[in-house]
Amino acid sequence: MNILLLGGNGFGFAHAESYQRLGLDFSVFSRNENVLKEYEVKFGVKKAFSNLENALNWDYDIIDIVMPHNLHKDIAVYALKHGKNVLVEKPIATTLEEAKTMIDEAQKNNVKLMVAEQYYFDRSLQFAIKSVSEGKIGKVHTIITRGQRYFHEAGWRTKEKEMGGGALIDGGIHYLEAFLNMGGEYGSIYSMKYKGNCNIQGEDTSSALFSFKSGAKGIFFYSWAYKFAPALPAYEIIGTDGSIYDSNVRSKHVRTAFGKPVLNGHIQDIDEVDVIDQEIYGFVKSVENDEPVPYPLDNAIRNLKAVISIYA
Numbered sequence: 001m002n003i004l005l006l007g008g009n010g011f012g013f014a015h016a017e018s019y020q021r022l023g024l025d026f027s028v029f030s031r032n033e034n035v036l037k038e039y040e041v042k043f044g045v046k047k048a049f050s051n052l053e054n055a056l057n058w059d060y061d062i063i064d065i066v067m068p069h070n071l072h073k074d075i076a077v078y079a080l081k082h083g084k085n086v087l088v089e090k091p092i093a094t095t096l097e098e099a100k101t102m103i104d105e106a107q108k109n110n111v112k113l114m115v116a117e118q119y120y121f122d123r124s125l126q127f128a129i130k131s132v133s134e135g136k137i138g139k140v141h142t143i144i145t146r147g148q149r150y151f152h153e154a155g156w157r158t159k160e161k162e163m164g165g166g167a168l169i170d171g172g173i174h175y176l177e178a179f180l181n182m183g184g185e186y187g188s189i190y191s192m193k194y195k196g197n198c199n200i201q202g203e204d205t206s207s208a209l210f211s212f213k214s215g216a217k218g219i220f221f222y223s224w225a226y227k228f229a230p231a232l233p234a235y236e237i238i239g240t241d242g243s244i245y246d247s248n249v250r251s252k253h254v255r256t257a258f259g260k261p262v263l264n265g266h267i268q269d270i271d272e273v274d275v276i277d278q279e280i281y282g283f284v285k286s287v288e289n290d291e292p293v294p295y296p297l298d299n300a301i302r303n304l305k306a307v308i309s310i311y312a
Contacts, residue, residue, distance in 0.1 A: 001288065002046070002059060003027070006075065007066035008035045010155070011089065014255070015064055015116075016043050018280045026064075029055035061085060062287060064116075064280075068162040069169065073098035076113070080105040085112040085287045087280070091173050091307065092300040094164025099301055114283050114293040115300040118275035119174045120181070121282075122257035127270050128237060128244045129182060131263055138241030143210075143218045145179040145235050147171060151198050151224035158200045166202020168193065169307050172222035174257065176303045178235055179220055183212040191310040196225025208310050220310075234258050 001024075005015055008030035019026045020043055027047035028039045036048040049055035056063075056078060063079045065072060065088040073093045076086045080102070092115045093099040106113035119125065132140055149171075156162040163170055180186070191208035198204030204225040210218035235258065236245040242264040249259045249267065254274040261268045282294035 001061045001284070003062045003064065003284075004029065004055060004058060004060040005064045005066065006052075006055065008032070008039055010066070012066040014276055015066060015280065018274070018277045019043070021274075021277060022281055022284075024280075024284065027055075027058065027060070062087060062284065065089060066116075068156045069094050069164045070162050073102055076102045077105050080109050080111055080113065083109055083111055085283075087114050087116055087283050089116045090177075090300070091115075091164070091169055091304050092297070093304070094169070096301070096304060096308070099304060103297060112283070112287050112293055113297065114279075114286070114295050115297065116276075116279050116283075117174070117177055117295055117300065117303075118255075118279050119177045119257040120295050120299065121273065121275045121278040122178075123270050123272050124246060124256065124258040124261045125178050125181065125235070127261050127263075127268060128235065131244055131261075132182070132237060132239070136241075136263060137237065137239030137243055140214065140216045140237055140239045142238040143179065143183050143212070143216055143236070144220075144233075144238075145175050145182075145218070146221040146232060147175045147234060148221070148223045148226035148229040148232075150227045150229065151200065151204070153199075160201035163200070163202055165307065165311060166193070166200055167198070167204045167224040168206045168222055168310060169202075169304075171224070172206060173303050173307055175220070175222055175234070176306050177299065178257070179210075179218060180302060180306065181299075182235065182237055183210060183214070183216060183218050185213045186210045186218070187213055189306070189309050193311060196223065197227075198225040200224065203311075206310055 003026040005028045008028040029049040193203040193206045205223040208220045233246040247259040
């Protein structure tokens with residue numbers, strides 16, 4: 001099976017490390033010749049492309065798109081029209097219309113389309129959701145999700161047009177994945193987006209209050225303008241009889257979205273997995289076996305709708 005990683009720089013390296021660990025040969029596109037040389041030496045790639053047109057017209061089975069958000073739709077649709085299977089980094093696209101076009105094209109050509117949302121595969125989050133469903137903390141009344149860091153880098157993430165927004169549609173959409181998986185369907189949202197002290201053109205901070213249809217309330221906060229951010233829990237679920245939250249205690253051997261969960265005051269020794277390995281392995285197997293992809297497109301659309309609602 002021929003795999004093409006489109007966009008070798010930045011987070012492309014995280015995908016490449018997974019391909020290497022999983023024993024999957026792949027090729028790569030990057031406009032940066034130094035990056036291509038690094039891939040040839042470190043990963044022994046099949047092919048290294050510096051020309052996007054040449055890469056897109058190569059005979060690949062899977063294309064893995066790690067490119068600026070505003071390019072997702074056009075590149076994905078081109079590949080899908082040519083019968084290729086597409087794994088695309090979050091967000092699925094910058095608008096719901098673009099996302100629908102991508103999904104329609106995948107269905108029309110009977111090929112796979114999946115968004116690379118590694119937070120969905122995190123065992124800490126899965127444990128928390130299962131614990132709630134088993135009634136271990138009683139009836140949930142409050143859900144809190146937060147992500148904070150300081151971003152001051154160069155590149156396309158500083159440009160609002162290429163991002164389709166700011167920090168929320170990029171890093172924050174991961175936390176919306178977790179937040180909405182914990183809370184379920186929601187009714188109203190009250191939100192703010194604003195600029196703190198980050199160097200990006202779009203917003204760098206968003207906060208929102210959600211009313212979930214279960215009756216629970218949700219507090220969401222995400223910022224790239226938080227210098228010297230404290231190690232606070234990334235998620236908290238508070239019930240009538242207990243609580244569960246992110247401990248920030250992480251394995252040194254695998255890449256996880258969250259730390260081990262703390263259930264009713266006790267840290268849980270869960271079996272952690274590398275979330276990027278899981279998403280990539282799951283997608284490749286779905287193509288090989290012609291099975292449904294492991295991450296649902298409904299979640300990707302739901303998350304983008306929430307981003308757009310907060311922006312509005």
